[in-house]
Amino acid sequence: MQIQQINNYWIFPVLLVIGTVFASKQFSLWTIIFVGYLVVRIFCTRNKHVICVSFLCSFFVLCNCMYLELKETKCNISEPFESTGVLFVLPDKIRVDGDQLQLEGIFTGAKINGLKVIASYKISSEKEKSVWANIKVPVKLYLSGTFEKPIGQTNLNGFDYRKYLKEKGIYQTIKVTSLNKIQASRPSMLQIPQWLSMLRKSLILHCERVFFKETAQYIKVLLLGYKTNEFSEFSAILAELGILHLFSLSGMHVVFFILLFRYFLLRIGISVEKVFWLQVFFSFIYAGLTGYSISVIRALMQANINAAKERFNVKISTLDCWSISLLISIFIHPYILFSVAGQLSYMLSFFILYIHPISKQVKSSLGRSFVFSLLLNICTIPIIGISFFEWQFAGIYFTFLLLPYFEKVLLPLLSISFFVSFFSQFRYWIQGLEYYFTLQTTLFYWLNKYLSYKLVIGSFSKFLFVGSFISILLFVYYLEKKSNKAWFVLALLILILNHKYLTSKGMVAFIDVGQGDSIFLQAPFHQENILIDTGGKMDFEKESWAKSASKRINAEYSVIPFLKSQGVQCLDKVFITHGHADHFGDLVKINEKIPVRALYFPSGTEKSQEFSKAIRILQKTGTKCYAILANDKLESCFDLQILAPKNSGIGGNDDSLVIQTIIAKRRFLFTGDLEKRGEQELVRRYPNQTIDVLKVGHHGSKTSTTDSFVQNFQPKEAIISCGRNNRFKHPNEETIQVLERNQTSVFRTDTMGMIYYEWYGIGTLHQAKIIKEQD
Known part of the structure; x- marks a missing residue:
């Protein structure tokens, strides 16, 4: 049999296939080196069966990748468009959550034929919800809706919904505007997947x-x-x-x-x-x-x-x-190996092949079980470093x-x-x-x-991922051979786990939290981690049937994963600029996941009932809370100057905490939701004080960012933090015009995702980087 001719050599075809897929998808010097090495190594086997099977498999997969690329190009329609057609959905692909309905199926219409899509629809009543939840047969939905390209990654190392759907062969989503007819579709005897x-x-x-x-x-x-x-x-x-x-x-x-x-x-x-x-x-x-x-x-x-x-x-x-x-x-x-599920399943099953012989060397059954659990947990480190960022x-x-x-x-x-x-x-x-x-x-x-x-290890670069993978292979190999070299390799792996303390990189990041604010400051060598505002949103009252079953909040998809990707085990300081939910709403949840050592807020904000409740919860967990005013001194790696408020307030927009700092020779001004009156007071107290980067007040509303304010501080760059398609229509066109008239470059989280700056050691600040959706 031909399969026997390459016994013990099947690893070579599969490695070449993996290299081919990565080279076709992410062509780089690394993939060229990897594929080149594999080609040489396969020829060195001098086994014609191994060589033929390897290159035939590689060619077949390359053709498949090219087909998928052509399909993606065909489906890659950036601009939203309206369409009417029929959506065929299997019963187990119908998901009901509160008043939200999600459908995964095949759409056939005038512009699109046979395209796999995700559709969303708002349920109007509890009775309708019950009908959708109890559908047991495939259905054809005659509908009209707006097709949109799925939203991509908007925060550094954050979840990429577009990539996730692409791995499932989905390139468009539909927001259903009208549902005209629902028709049951009984499958034939041969349509086994439907049954x-x-x-x-x-x-x-x-x-x-x-x-x-x-x-x-x-x-x-x-x-x-x-x-x-x-x-x-x-x-x-x-x-x-x-x-x-x-x-x-x-x-x-x-x-x-x-x-x-x-x-x-x-x-x-x-x-x-x-x-x-x-x-x-x-x-x-x-x-x-x-x-x-x-x-x-x-x-x-x-x-x-x-x-x-x-x-x-x-x-x-x-x-x-x-x-x-x-x-x-x-x-x-x-x-399949671009998905976390594929990586985890195949990587762990690969390591298990080498873990079993080691665990079998232990005489007692309990000892074998413990050694197996220990080694399996260590083997998850490479995947954790690129996907989850914390090792339990x-x-x-x-x-x-x-x-x-x-x-x-x-x-x-x-x-x-x-x-x-x-x-x-x-x-x-x-x-x-x-x-x-x-x-x-x-x-x-x-x-x-x-x-x-939990040890928050932060995000791995490609170099660290490869290094951790090879280190684990060597550790397992030397452990099986009972060689002392295993402990040297383990020490190297521990060093990789603590790589965040060895880098001189610092960062200022304006996190995309939707309609809200959250700014992260990290000092080189992980000396200090600071968060200014946490994001959050107002809860609108709904009937019980219409409420989502999931209690997870926005920070669990934005701020928390990003902080963990930066290796943040705890936050040294959190500043809340004022008492509105879009600036402090996610504070308690963030503290649950990433403990806050010290909380600072403008004096008077504690008068807000909701914020006062948050303070009490944090104090019970050991957080030190401080009410501060202008000119209060703070100990920090960053030169933080509190410019406002001068007097105690009630936590409103014009009571916002205004912070100025110089980072890598560039001056930043963070203004919370400061409005015109507060800006005028700031201009009066700090005339002709120029800055480099301005966090625009109140999400770009026309109630902030006056001509006189911008002319006084003369920012070179302005960051507007606001949500996509927000109901307040932020940022206002007047605000954009004011900034452009004063030759200020504008960056917006709603269109660019996270905006961040980096620097190394005593070097200068790099130019602003953005997480831009690839349309």
Whole structure:
């Protein structure tokens, strides 16, 4: 067999395929070096089968990448446009959250034909919400809507929604303006994916109907791979504990269900040969019932390749099995390794191949389990460095303790309860399950609050990512050989984890928080981290049915991930300019995730009821709170001068804290929401004092930034922090004209995303950088 001719060499075709994909997508010197090295190394094998298979696979994938690029170019319509057509949606692709409906399906219309899209629609009533939530069959929606390109990354190292959708083959979103008709669409017998979608949705609805909230959530996540918005806050806690992988359908879950399936068939007398083919069929069905998630498909492929190896007596290594499964995945989805799920699933399964031999050297079963958990946790470092930015050291212990519990207690308990529920629904058992899982969820929250330890490592550059990956490979290799070199490599890995203390880079960043303000200052060598305002938004009252199930706030998608990407373990100082929610609304949540050592605010702001409540919460966690006025002195790495307010106020716009500082020989002025009266007072007290960078007051409203103010301070650059398509129409055209008349360059977060400046050591400040959407 040809497959046997490259036994133990399948890693070469898959590496060349990976290099080809990255070279076609992110062409750079690094990819040229990587691909060039692989080509030379493959020829050095002198195995014609390895060489032929490697280059054939590479050519096939390159053609696939070119096809996807052409498809993307065709779908790359930057300007919004109106269209009418039909959207075909499978039942398990209908998501209802409060009064918001999200649909993923195939759109056919006058301008677009057969395009996969995400559509959003506002539900008008509780009755309509119930109808959408209980749809069990594929539907055709006759609608009109506005097509838009998905929003891209707007903050440094932040979530890129456009990239996320692109990895799923989605290049446009629709905002539905009118829904004319909903028509059920029964699939034919051969349309198996549609039948699986219907079955999955029926199982989800059965689960929600029979079980209470917490139990249903566990069953939907662990058995059906269905994560609702209600699960988002809980998943954030699990991620901080370092055990989110236990709640994501993965190799552990797949092995459990495959073994259970095989055991049942063998017990009823089916031959081993027939069990293999039934396992392949079961794998296809199970993949559909779990939504074809990357980790499930990877685990199922590896399980079936291993089973085929035994069934047909093919001698290939476990590394070959891993390589073939990845090769098949890339053939189907070339950009799979650009997704976090793909990176985690394949990287961790790769490292597991090398961890098992080491853990087996430990004699006791508990010792083996602990060593496995320890090494697996260390192996997550490269992915954490490019995606999550914080390493949960306590996750080692939690994984060690919970992995046997998941395998031997939780999964069997959920599986039996779920299957039995179709035949018998014992009320006391269902209530008991709810009490049990409510207690378990509470325990996880308690563990995260009191027993977790997170090391915020910050964002890895490509060099650090490669360095950490190679370091882990060497560490595992030397550990298996019982060489003392392992400890030298471990010391190097610890150095990489603390790279933030070795860089002389400083930063001033105007974070994109939508309609609000948040400014971050970081001193070189991580000496001091300061935040001026936190962002936040006003909550508008809705009926209970219309409220979102997710309680996550804007800062959890903007400020907090960015701060962690900069290695911020805690904030040395937070300044709140005044008592409006768009400047302090996310303060409490930020303090929960990244502790605040000292809080400063203009005297009188504490009179605001909501701000006063926030102060009390922070004080209970150990934050020192200070009310300050103009000319108060502060100890800081930065030369911070408080220019206003001069007198105690009530926390309004003209009571805003005005801060001036000189950073890398350039003068910054941060004005909060200062309006005309406050600006006039500032001009009177500081005449002819020029600055370089101005944070424009009140988001560019016409109530701020007068001609006299700009002429007095003569800023070279002005930053306007405001939300895209905000209801206040900020920034006002008059404000833009005032700045342009005075030869001031204007930067806006609504059109440019984050604006930031960097400098190194005692060097000068670099030019402003922006996170611009690539249209």
